[in-house]
Every structure is written in C-alpha cells, then in structure tokens.
Amino acid sequence: MERTLAKEARQKAGCRIRLCGWVHRLRDLGNLTFLLLRDRSGLIQVVLEGKDHPELRLETVVTVEGKVVANDKAPGKVEIQEAKVEVISEVEYDHLPLAVNAKEIKEGLDTILNHRVLSLRSPLVHGIFLVQQEIIRAFRDFFRARGFTEIQTPKIVAEGAEGGAEMFPVKYFKKRAYLAQSPQFYKQMMVAAGYERVFEVGHAYRAELHNTTRHLNEYISLDVEMGFIRDENDLMAIENEFLRYLFSVLPETCGEELAQHGVELADPGEIPRLSVREAQALLQKEYGKRLPAGQIDAEAEKLLGRYIKEKTGSDFLFLTAFPVAKRPVYAMPMEDEPALTKSFDLLYKGLEITTGGQRIHRYRMLYDKMQAFGLNPEDFGFYLDTFKYGVPPHGGFAIGCERLTMQLLNLANIREASLFPRDVERVIP
C-alpha cells in the first residue's frame, strides 16, 4: 500500500491507509492505547487495542495500517482505528535526553544544541527551519523575477573583503588562504562580468570572538549586487520592496508555522530612514546617550528600534550616511560630503540585519582609497584590476538569514535559527 502523510489522512475518511513515522506520544487508557504518530507533515492519533505494547517506546520508527475515522477531538480531526503497527527501526536509548513531545522544550540551549537531531523533531523547532527555507525561497523568487542571476562564489579566498583580522585561516596545500567573510569582491566582479544583477545564498565566515545571542561564526548570507544604479537609494528601495513581498508571501507558504510561534506579520510599508548623524542626535536628546562620531552600538540599535516603533509603528529602520572611517575601503563617498559614504544599515526590531551601499566603480579612486586605508593595492590585484575594464555604477547589500529568522520569529538566541550553529565554543554536532 502507498504511504499516506498524516496531514493527507483527513481526505481519506473511511479508507484504510498506511502511515510511517515516529512514536511521538503514548497514552494508556486501560483497554486502549492512544499512539500519537509524527511524520514530516504533522501528527495523527492512532487507536490501539490493549495496553501492552512494550515494543513501542517513544521515538521508535513504525508503520501503521488502519482505517481513517472522523474524530473532532483528535489533531487533524481524524484518527486511525483497527490499526496494525509494525516497528521499522528500534530505539536503543536508556532515557531520552530531551522531551521531543513537550509543548515547549524545557531543557537549556546547550542540551537543545547537543541533541540537535532530537530537538529538531519537536514540532515548534521543526517549524523554525520551514520558515527559514520559505524566507530563502522568497528571496530567490523575488530577485530572480527582477532579472537577477543566482551565483555561487568561492569560500576559499586569498584576501578578505572586510579587513584581514577576523578571518579563519585554511591550510590550502602550500598556500595561505582564508574562509570568505562575505562574497563582496566576487559579487561585484560578477556585476562587472556582465551579469549586472546577481544574488547569492551562501555561507559567510567571521572569526569574531563575540559570544553573544546575535553572533554566529558561520552564517547564511543573502547577498544582492546590482549594476546601473543611480545611488544607494535604489538599493534601499529594492530591499524595502523585497521585505514587503516577503511579509505578504510568508503567511501563504508557512502560515501554520508562523501561528505556532505566535507571529502575525504586518506590511512593513515605507521603511523610515535616519542618517547616522540624526540618529546620534536623537539618542542624545531622547536617552542621553553619547557615542563616538559615526558609531551606533548594539544598545543604540535597540533604543533606535524602540523609538521608531513608538513614533511610526515600524519594526524597520534604515540608518544612512555612515562616515568613511566606519565603512570598508570600497564604499562610495558622497559627492557633496566626501567624509560620508553612500551606505546604509537596516535595523529590524532593534538589530542590524543588513549592511549595504554603493561601491566605488572607478579604478583610480579605488586605488587611491586603498592606499589611504593603508592597504597595498597589489594584494588586491585580481579585484582592483576589474575596474580597468569598464564597470557600471553598482552596489548591493547582504541580509543575515539567521538574524532575519530570529527577529521574525522572536527567538531569544540566534543559535535557535541555525540548524547546526558554529560559535566560539561549538563545532559539534
């Protein structure tokens, strides 16, 4: 008999079906046993005769054959009666280190991550990554529909794009190499190579020692780079449009999982903007918070997020016009105020989820800027030479996928938004 998924059973009332899955819960009712079966689609109740089922321990893998009968009290409003159960794969534990079938996982984050295969079985956790995949799918769909080509660029690189200190060294045969901090150079080169508009969903690596709730050392970066722009406003406009699309499409593609997490998404509308200078003035006036020129720290992000939510109702805020000294060498300076750059960050609920901006596309300007930054242009030859051969005005941005997921689902720690997070302490599992 062909297999039926749990969520498909309700369309087969009266039929005999075959289900496969894990023993999620067992309830002994004297002369009956209720088995809650879990498969990738959800849960379904199975009624078994008798109470003696020693072979059925929690998380045992089974097939069930039986008849679908309507039952308004059961999950999915059907249950399986006249059921025969067969064990496909036994369990071998003494005790489960984590209660998969609890409504919320009570165990601490370390236990959740150490026993990742078990915690991922919990329907609430399972839902996080279904939402994450729908975010990634929406990202691809949106940019592909606008003429962007997807790319995969190398993660083993000779030089860093964001400064050399925070890179992981790789022993690459007899050469020195690193893990890429971002696809920055490569996505720019792909614009220059005539693809004009590119995006990438790929890993980025930061050897930062931060051990916080919002840093990962390996994360998924949703990167965009776009040629023939007027300036950074085109980039903020398209990111804004993407977020409006995302928030309109997620309730359709993963509405159940959002509801599970108690999330209702509202149209982000036109995202408000503040220059860094305006933001700093506001922080000082409203909260008495003073910051070094051009700097917005994590606390400031939180305060700005709260302020803008109260004043405008927006969860999002673009910060613009960062000073040259706070941005990488390739950031395009403003014509009328060359100490500032055509760059931006995007805050979501008080957390930076995007950095972006227009890039320098002129060879001589980039060469001089490298020298002014104390970099040796020869070390970046393969990148710098690109700009000798005709590069259009361009720019882009990157969205931290786990940060977006975390903020959207109101998770407390970014590690909850990563299947197998990598942090300062953790490379296992």
Add this chain to the structure above:
Amino acid sequence: MERTLAKEARQKAGCRIRLCGWVHRLRDLGNLTFLLLRDRSGLIQVVLEGKDHPELRLETVVTVEGKVVANDKAPGKVEIQEAKVEVISEVEYDHLPLAVNAKEIKEGLDTILNHRVLSLRSPLVHGIFLVQQEIIRAFRDFFRARGFTEIQTPKIVAEGAEGGAEMFPVKYFKKRAYLAQSPQFYKQMMVAAGYERVFEVGHAYRAELHNTTRHLNEYISLDVEMGFIRDENDLMAIENEFLRYLFSVLPETCGEELAQHGVELADPGEIPRLSVREAQALLQKEYGKRLPAGQIDAEAEKLLGRYIKEKTGSDFLFLTAFPVAKRPVYAMPMEDEPALTKSFDLLYKGLEITTGGQRIHRYRMLYDKMQAFGLNPEDFGFYLDTFKYGVPPHGGFAIGCERLTMQLLNLANIREASLFPRDVERVIP
C-alpha cells in the same frame, strides 16, 4: 527615461528607448560607425554618425538613446538609429588581455581564468553559467515538488564523512576543524530529525592533489537524502526521474544557451544498470582491461560510457553493488551478499557524476562497522548517537554540479564550469 534591455528592443520598433551596456564591438564604415552594445540580455546594433569616437574604447560602459528601427541583418533584427551615446564609466587598460568579442576565446585556460571578469563577458562563457543556474533551479524545483526540504548545513566540521586524509584543516579558534568533504552526516541527521526528505545545494571541499580536467578542490554538490526507502533502487529511480525532468525543462529555460553550445538534449529514458562485477567482466571481455576487485578507474568509466552508448544509445549508466571495501563506513551491506553494498555510481558520458546508496540506520551495525573499519566510534559520537533515537531506512546521493554542467555542455575542462575555480594551484581570482 526607463532603461530597455537589448532583447526587449524588438518589441519597441519605432520608439525612442534608452539602453545601458558595454561597447562590445566597433566598426568604422567611413561616415558611419556601428557600435555593438552588450548588456545582460544580449547584443544590439547602434548606428552612430561619423567615425570619430575616441571616447568609445572596447568595454567602455555607456548609455545609448535612440530610435528602434527594424533591420533584418542586425542581431535581434532591430538597430538603434539617431543615437546619442554617453560614457558612464571609462576603461583604463593599455590593451585587453582577452578578446571579449571573439566568437571563440582563443586564449589558453590560464588566461581565461586569470582574467575571469573579462572571459565571463564573452557570450559563450556567460551562457555556461546561465545553464548551470537553470540546472540548480530545476534540481530545487523537482525535489521541492516531491516533499523535500532544502537545508544548509555547516561546512566547518570536526570530523570527515569520507575519511580523514583529504580534508582542508581550518584554524578554528583553539580547536582543530576541517572543511566538510560532503554534507553526508548532516543530511542523514536531518532525515533522522524528522524532515525525512532533504536536499542541499552547497560547497564541498576535497584536499585532493589530483590536477586533472575533472577535479576541483571546492565544488558545488547537489545533495539528496531520503527516508523511508525500500532500498537503493528507490534512489536510482528518483535520480533517473530528475534527469528526465531536467532534460525536458532545460530547452525551455535556456534553449538559446544550449544552442550556442551546439547541445541538443534527448530524453535519457530508463537508465541502464550494470553491477561492478558485470562491468569488470565486460571490460575484460570487450577491451582486455583487468582491474583490481571492485575498482572502476577513470579509463574504465570512459570505456563503459562508450560501450553503453553504442549498445543502448544511453549517455548514462548506473554502476551498482560496489564492495564494502570501496565504500564509506556508512554504506548499507546487502542482506544476501554482505561483502557488497546497496550503493551506486552514475556515469554520464563516461564520467562519474554521482555517488549514492542506502545508509546503515541501525546503531549497533554502524558501531560495529566503525570498529571493523579501524575508526574510533567515540570520534563520531554526535553522528553515531543519532541512531539510538529511531532512524528510518534511508539513503541518498550527490550530483557534482560542475561535472554535470561540463558533460552536458561538452566542455573540455571542469574549470570552465566553475565561476572561480579552486584547484591545487589556484586560489585567485
């Protein structure tokens, strides 16, 4: 005025439009100059008054405004007349190291790869990566439609899945770590975590010293893992079905690019199969080629590919039933012949593009097998422990994306199918 793409111009005959792109070719006709403009969509001819255009060097970035006029002899059957050209971004080279506008690139592979931004501008090369992206898109579409969830798993890992010798070491803070040779452990763990069916498009890393036309040290792996299978035949069936889908969909999504490369795709149909033992007997009988037990080397793959093409017309061949000693520790042995495994390779035009098979899903069997392989089960605790908690019968396979692209487009070297290839000598650009 809004920008129009070159390929959209033919729908605007009689209108004035604005185009943006690169100067692809210049032809001086005395009192006229023909400018061939290249953008991401293709080429278009622009007619300029006079012959003196010193500002227009090859690869200069320009905008063109003019009137669309039908001309059957021009590419796309229209040209731009009454044109005004404006330079957006100048070039700064003495000479172009590579003729972007040549019909075929005459320069050697090293020049092509050293000047990747220029070689990628060549329409023929540009097409390779449009086809590659359509392969990846088809892969995602096919498996998603069959209930598979996309995953992104870590590439920084503590232990290798395919044996420890050929891994790139990473200095990960105070820990020893490596780049993942494959997502093997993680995709199996995701099946076990209740996702049941997963796929991944991600980088894989092999520190192999091979310097051949078919090896990359960083490549894109199209990975599939599937729970609740009967045996490896389910896996070969779904890969076969995917390839039939792929070959039916590519002519629709990138027919022009396939034609550019002279490729016509025929339905792969039912892919023939040979066991390794049968293949070895055949190689000896037909070609006098003797091989060590269970081994099929690169020459043997070529001969088998040629043989099966002649006998059956198929470009594909599944090789099955590899011996235990030739497969990784997690390969499921056959019940009736435990020295063989439920595994397979797929050859395409005589080159292995896939390795796959059923995996061991029982804790005790895997534990014992690790010991028999001389591995310390404790080193693999995070993976091995998974199998204590109920794992269904499962298996999967991986398709080498660059190899599939290379064979499909009849490229001579796998480096041509990688945007920025990484080999023993090359980490730049």
